Amino acid sequence: MIKKITPIPALFIISLLIMISVFIIRLSFLPPQIPLFYSRLEGDAQITDTWMIFLLPALSSILVGTNHFVTKKYFKENRFVNLLTFYINTSIIIIITFIFIRIIFLVT
Secondary structure, eight states, X not given: OOOXXXXXXXXXXXXXXXXXXXXXXXXXGOOSEEEOOTTSSSHHHHEEEGGGGGHHHHHHHHHHHHHHHHXXXXXXXXXXXXXXXXXXXXXXXXXXXXXXXXXXXXXX
């Protein structure tokens, strides 16, 4: 029996593939340090090593995984919460992918 592919894991995998491919393509143009922490006021505090850009996909996976776990554990039968979690997870994946790509292209 073929298992149905749900949209969130498929979207997350596509997002990861896009982020990895953009990183690999632009790797030779990346400086050793990139601005990542825009919420910090000082200029030097915003800059970090290039490999720290992978905090964004890690943050995305933690948020999506936590949302999925809480929804399936506590709100399995609640259709509204399931739909709300679907839209929140989709937004998280799209926004973090956009931020990742934007940072990569701004620094190169």
